[in-house]
Amino acid sequence: MAQLIVPALARVYDALRPFTEPLIRAVAGASLxxxxxxxxxxxxxxxxxxxxxxxxxxxxxxxxxxxxxxxxGGLCLALGLATRVVAVPILIFLATAIVYHWPSGFYWNVQGFEYPLFWAIVVLHFLVHGGGSCSLDRWFGREV
Incomplete structure (x- = not known):
């Protein structure tokens, strides 16, 4: 692990670490x-x-x-319920959105593909990693 420039922040990072992935999952799902x-x-x-x-x-x-x-799919993603299962149709939808917005260029403020690309990468993370330790998938003890 790299040495921190401000070693005192290690305690802050360690305290926040368990909450970041569930927060990202919840916000992504709620947004969808x-x-x-x-x-x-x-x-x-x-x-x-x-x-x-x-x-x-x-x-x-x-x-x-x-x-x-x-x-x-968004509600399931937010809760971490069938996370990998719902990630697949969400990614198909987002890939279609990327193709639709591609002719407008990258930037979201001119209807570009930046926004769906960003969310696709977030959802891809949960397809690969699952719902995580703070998810209904983990609580039920079942993941795909």
């Missing part, structure tokens, strides 16, 4: 769920119309599928 909620419960018809406008038909089907992926 927040994006899925309106697709399912606010105006799925309008979301379906948008999906049709970009070539995904029938639009309502895609609105519900993406909404479920984000909402249910």
């Amino acid at each position: 769920a927040a994006h899925g909620y309106p697709k399912l419960f606010v105006d799925p018809t309008r979301t379906g119309e948008w999906f049709e406008s970009i070539g995904y038909e029938p639009g309502l089907f895609w609105a519900v599928l993406v909404g479920l992926t984000e909402f249910v």
